[in-house]
Amino acid sequence: MGGTEMEQYQQIDRIHHILKNISEARQIPKSDIEFLLKWMKMEVKQRRFMHLLEIFSRVESDARELPDTLSQAEAMALIAPVKRYIHTVLGIDQEEEDLVLILSASFSTYSRYKPRVEKLGARPVFLQSIEDAIEYDYEDVPKAIIMDVELWPQFKERDIQSFVSKMKKLYVPLIVIGTNEHYRLAAYSYGFDDYWESWIPMEERLVRLGLHIEKSRLVSNALLVDELTGAFNRKYLKATFGRLISRLERSGESFTIALLDIDYFKQLNDTYGHLYGDDVLARVSEEIRLAIRSSDELIRYGGEEFLILMNVSDHEVVEKVLERVRTRIQEMDFPYKHQVTVSIGYTRVCQTGLTMGEWCAYADEALYKAKRDGRNRVVRYSSAVRDEKRLAYVTMSSDKYSKLAEKLPKEHRRYEIIYRPYEAYACNDHVEMFILDESRPKESKGTLSAVKEQRGKYSHILALSKHTASDLSALYDDYAEGDHDEVITQKIEQWLERLPE
Numbered sequence: 471m472g473g474t475e476m477e478q479y480q481q482i483d484r485i486h487h488i489l490k491n492i493s494e495a496r497q498i499p500k501s502d503i504e505f506l507l508k509w510m511k512m513e514v515k516q517r518r519f520m521h522l523l524e525i526f527s528r529v530e531s532d533a534r535e536l537p538d539t540l541s542q543a544e545a546m547a548l549i550a551p552v553k554r555y556i557h558t559v560l561g562i563d564q565e566e567e568d569l570v571l572i573l574s575a576s577f578s579t580y581s582r583y584k585p586r587v588e589k590l591g592a593r594p595v596f597l598q599s600i601e602d603a604i605e606y607d608y609e610d611v612p613k614a615i616i617m618d619v620e621l622w623p624q625f626k627e628r629d630i631q632s633f634v635s636k637m638k639k640l641y642v643p644l645i646v647i648g649t650n651e652h653y654r655l656a657a658y659s660y661g662f663d664d665y666w667e668s669w670i671p672m673e674e675r676l677v678r679l680g681l682h683i684e685k686s687r688l689v690s691n692a693l694l695v696d697e698l699t700g701a702f703n704r705k706y707l708k709a710t711f712g713r714l715i716s717r718l719e720r721s722g723e724s725f726t727i728a729l730l731d732i733d734y735f736k737q738l739n740d741t742y743g744h745l746y747g748d749d750v751l752a753r754v755s756e757e758i759r760l761a762i763r764s765s766d767e768l769i770r771y772g773g774e775e776f777l778i779l780m781n782v783s784d785h786e787v788v789e790k791v792l793e794r795v796r797t798r799i800q801e802m803d804f805p806y807k808h809q810v811t812v813s814i815g816y817t818r819v820c821q822t823g824l825t826m827g828e829w830c831a832y833a834d835e836a837l838y839k840a841k842r843d844g845r846n847r848v849v850r851y852s853s854a855v856r857d858e859k860r861l862a863y864v865t866m867s868s869d870k871y872s873k874l875a876e877k878l879p880k881e882h883r884r885y886e887i888i889y890r891p892y893e894a895y896a897c898n899d900h901v902e903m904f905i906l907d908e909s910r911p912k913e914s915k916g917t918l919s920a921v922k923e924q925r926g927k928y929s930h931i932l933a934l935s936k937h938t939a940s941d942l943s944a945l946y947d948d949y950a951e952g953d954h955d956e957v958i959t960q961k962i963e964q965w966l967e968r969l970p971e
Contacts, residue, residue, distance in 0.1 A: 485509060485560065493595045494584065496577045498545040500538050507533065510552065513559050524860075524901065525838075526552055527969075531929070534947075543602045554772065558827035568592040568683060569610055573603055574618035579647070583616065586672065590680050600625050600633055604744070611640050613686040614679060619648040619657070632745070634661045639697045641689050643682035696770040698748055699755035707769040710779055711826045719822050726780035726788050728816035729833040730758070730795065733845040735774035742806060750810060754799055761795040777830070783818045785850070792816060792848045800846065811846035813837055842900065862969060864889045864962060866905040877959050882966050903930045903965050905958065906938050906946070930965050934958070 488502045511526045529552055536544060549556065570592045572580045580596040587594040592613055597603050600621060615637060622630060637644055638661060645664040646657040654665045664682065666675050694706040702710075714725050732738075732754060739747040751774065758768055762778060771777040778795075780788055792814050799812050815836025819829050836851035842860070843849070862885040864878075871878075871889055880887060885901070933939035933949040950957045 481509060482560075489556070489560075492542065492545045492549070493593065496542060496580075496596065498540045498542065500533060500536055500540055503533055503540065503545060503548060504530070506549070506556070507552075510556055510559060514555065525555070541598070542596055543598060546602075547605070555831070558825075558831065568687065569595055569612040570679075570683070571595050571597055571603065571606070571612045571615045573597050573600065573615065573621060574647075575599070575621060575624075576618070579618055586676050587679070590676065590683060592683060600629055604629075604633055604636070608640060611690065612642050613683045613690070614643045614645060616645045616647060616679070617662075619646050619653045622653075622656075630660055636744075641686065641693065641697070643686055645679065645682065699752050699770050699776075700759070701755050701768045701770040701776060703770060704772075706767075707771075707777060707779070708826065710767055710769075714779065714781070714819070715822060715826075718819065724783040724818055724820040726778075726783055726816055726818055727829055727833045728778040728780060728788070728792055728814055729771065729830065729837045730776045730778065730812050730814045731837055731841070732774040733811045733813055733841070738808070738810075746806075750804065753802065753804075754810065754812070757798050757802060758795055761798045762791055766791070771830075777833075778816075780816075783820065785818075788816060788818075789848065789850075796846065796848055813840035813845045814848045815840050815851060816848070817851035860885050861900040862887050862966065863900055863902040864905065865892060865895050865902060867892060867907045870905060870907055870958075874955055874958065877955060879959070879963050879966060882969075885966065885969060887966070901929070901969055903932065903962065905932045905934065905962075907934055932958070932961055932965075 485506060488498075488506050491498055491502065507526050507530050511523055514523060514526070529548060533548060536548070540548070568591060570587045570590075572583055572587075572594055574580060574596075575598055577596065580594065584594045584596075595612075597606065600617075603615070603617075634644060643664070644662040645666065646653070646662050647666050648654055648657065649668055654667065657665045664678060666678070690705070694702055696703045717723055718725070732750070735747065735750075738750060755768065755770070755776065758776060758778070762768060763780075765781045767779040767781075769777040769779065778792075780791065782788060796812055796814060799810060802810060804810065815833050815838065817829060817832040817836060832851045836849045840847045840849040862882065864887065866874075866889070868891040871891065878889065930948070931946040933946045935951060936949060939946050939949040948961060950961055
């Protein structure tokens with residue numbers, strides 16, 4: 471085995487070790503996360519999933535603001551936007567892995583149960599609060615959840631009831647580690663499935679946990695429908711995609727994968743609550759089913775994303791169906807009088823040899839372009855989508871632009887550079903650099919705060935002096951001491967060179 475090949479194996483081993491630590495360790499070095507993101511960027515570049523470079527760069531930017539050591543919850547939240555892509559590249563099939571979530575404020579509780587859960591053939595994941603559990607990525611549904619009753623006093627009763635209701639919809643067995651009769655009665659009234667008092671031996675607990683996991687496996691294997699939305703789940707997707715690929719191998723009949731994402735769904739959840747968001751998901755799913763053909767299959771792909779398998783590859787037919795989906799959703803009425811729109815990307819599956827994850831990544835690249843171009847539209851994947859120039863904004867004061875206009879870089883091999891004043895700023899999904907004048911930090915500070923909170927893109931904030939940087943506190947990435955034109959121009963050029971390919 472050559473040195474390079476050996477290094478590749480060692481890197482992959484380290485990546486798997488990092489992922490294992492994220493799910494098991496109480497604390498994770500930020501350097502491990504940075505190594506993971508850097509390695510993934512190289513991998514997706516080699517596979518020509520160019521839109522993913524920007525996504526990973528945004529996560530890298532978020533990581534820079536975090537401390538050198540992360541809690542498990544921080545690490546999991548950080549990689550959540552790219553988790554699916556990591557598993558696709560590594561060939562990890564999450565659906566085949568049984569998870570058991572352990573909710574406790576004490577890491578020693580997790581350490582006590584970890585080896586026992588592993589003996590049952592499942593992988594334990596440690597969460598420290600009900601909030602962490604609510605925000606957890608349930609794309610891979612746990613086979614059981616063990617919760618320490620000591621967490622309850624920290625939360626309102628409705629929070630616990632909401633969490634139990636959500637898990638019931640996913641058919642997840644809920645177990646409480648308790649201390650007395652009062653909590654036992656409360657647990658069963660909330661809807662928990664089992665209660666382990668302190669006097670119950672560990673051997674009995676493992677037997678009971680094993681029964682819950684086995685029952686959950688049977689239910690999971692039997693159910694192919696997502697309970698919340700009524701769409702098929704990813705287990706069904708895997709089987710159906712395999713069937714269509716087999717047909718493609720036999721007869722050459724191609725088909726279409728379309729990915730649909732509800733625009734600004736996180737904002738909707740944050741504004742009206744998760745229960746209302748669940749209702750929107752269910753209604754949108756029903757509208758999609760009414761709009762697609764009877765031969766098309768609707769799958770809930772994860773979160774607010776849906777996948778449509780279309781038993782056809784004719785461009786006109788596909789466009790007609792997907793435009794009908796987009797239009798019907800745009801015209802829906804909702805209680806809070808807001809509009810819901812969707813962005814859709816699709817690709818024609820016309821050859822064997824690529825995995826389902828790779829074909830989905832092509833559809834996802836088209837979806838990303840739909841969002842980049844303004845959302846609420848349908849985009850087809852093509853080489854033009856892959857190779858087109860992206861937009862890179864540089865925002866500065868009008869006075870500063872007038873002074874620097876002749877010196878500013880205008881060309882880039884992958885990006886079209888657009889310069890604009892503060893007052894023309896609008897939130898978007900393009901990369902952006904902000905240049906703050908000494909005299910104008912207050913004018914732009916509100917806008918920049920909103921951008922940093924949103925973190926919906928790869929942004930870079932350049933302060934033009936230490937004084938401006940100090941005034942902005944942590945709200946900057948770099949500064950140009952002395953506000954010299956040559957230094958500012960150089961900083962812009964350096965930023966452009968660092969942009970993802």
